[in-house]
Amino acid sequence: MITVENLTKSFPHDNGAVVALDNVSMQVPDGAVCGVVGSSGAGKSTLARCIALLDKPDSGAIRVDGTDLVALDGKSLRAARRRIGVVPQGDSLLRQRTAAGNVALPLEAANMSAPQRRSRVAELLDLVGLSDKAPVYPDQLSGGQRQRVAVARALAAQPSVLLADEPTSALDPSTTDSVLTVLDRARSELGVTVLVVTHDMAVVRRIADDVAVLEQGSVVEHGKVLDLVSEPGSRIGSTLLPETDQGSAVPAAGIGHDVVAEVVLVGFAAVGALLPEASNRFDVELSILGGGLTRLGDTPVAKFRIGLSGELSESALKWMIEHDAHVRRAPVSVDGVAA
Numbered sequence: 001m002i003t004v005e006n007l008t009k010s011f012p013h014d015n016g017a018v019v020a021l022d023n024v025s026m027q028v029p030d031g032a033v034c035g036v037v038g039s040s041g042a043g044k045s046t047l048a049r050c051i052a053l054l055d056k057p058d059s060g061a062i063r064v065d066g067t068d069l070v071a072l073d074g075k076s077l078r079a080a081r082r083r084i085g086v087v088p089q090g091d092s093l094l095r096q097r098t099a100a101g102n103v104a105l106p107l108e109a110a111n112m113s114a115p116q117r118r119s120r121v122a123e124l125l126d127l128v129g130l131s132d133k134a135p136v137y138p139d140q141l142s143g144g145q146r147q148r149v150a151v152a153r154a155l156a157a158q159p160s161v162l163l164a165d166e167p168t169s170a171l172d173p174s175t176t177d178s179v180l181t182v183l184d185r186a187r188s189e190l191g192v193t194v195l196v197v198t199h200d201m202a203v204v205r206r207i208a209d210d211v212a213v214l215e216q217g218s219v220v221e222h223g224k225v226l227d228l229v230s231e232p233g234s235r236i237g238s239t240l241l242p243e244t245d246q247g248s249a250v251p252a253a254g255i256g257h258d259v260v261a262e263v264v265l266v267g268f269a270a271v272g273a274l275l276p277e278a279s280n281r282f283d284v285e286l287s288i289l290g291g292g293l294t295r296l297g298d299t300p301v302a303k304f305r306i307g308l309s310g311e312l313s314e315s316a317l318k319w320m321i322e323h324d325a326h327v328r329r330a331p332v333s334v335d336g337v338a339a
Ligand SMILES: Nc1ncnc2c1ncn2[C@@H]1O[C@H](COP(=O)(O)OP(=O)(O)OP(=O)(O)O)[C@@H](O)[C@H]1O
Pocket: 011, 012, 018, 019, 020, 038, 039, 040, 041, 042, 043, 044, 045, 046, 047, 199
């Protein structure tokens, strides 16, 4: 578990200071992948650098497995750093070393014997799908392959936490996918807790369990992706879920439908069965007025604007809510038209 409590960090700027992190608090559960997103200058990299112990915060605590890292120094700080693997922003491999040589670096620093090192490097290159590239120099690798070597290197010392700062920036979508697969494997096969700083919402869509949205140094939204997308007004929800054409006027109560509502359905069972079942059970006519289906990680999620017609429309809606549909009634204006 990573716990960040009231973290503040500023940098000197002209005659004053720029506040990069302003009282930031968040948690990442063990074995979860958390995306840290936000616009440029929001404080994402500063947060990652503080957690990686590369920058010292002005105040606040960063607990990894219960230990406050901010309070450490000397030997205990160096030991704590080894428990945090870092994939730095940009090209970070040593050009004069092969892929295997780069992965071996932290193992050499830890004085691991040569035979042990060879076997550990082989394991790590296998994990990132690059066993055949062991003798290859970074210049002969693609951008995605270089990033996968950087992930292997970050995992070499068996950290409990992996931090990746913009691991997919400047990569095309198919290469991005291979890097994300590797981060996902770090979590699923090694149980590592992964924090990914990114401006790319595709990263959140594909691998994040949790997400924190930073804005001007503050966390403005934080939690499980699948919970946030059901919350009205969620930025994550409005970015990751299909549009339902909120703005268009749809005939509502008394005109075309007895009830108009927006529903978010999470998971195979809900997406596949809930709407037809509600319609059958209550003998109401159900029309999809907008929205669509998407996938967050392995989970199908739908957001629809629906119209219900029939005497038991209200009961059908209530039944959907009882069966875990997240329902928001579409606002209806005075002339009976959904706004
Ligand atoms: N070493 C530094 N010295 C001075 N100011 C800094 C330093 N590092 C970050 N800042 C400032 O702190 C604020 C947050 O920067 P940070 O790099 O953490 O944001 P970010 O969200 O990662 O942005 P980007 O997506 O562009 O990388 C910015 O105003 C930035 O200019």
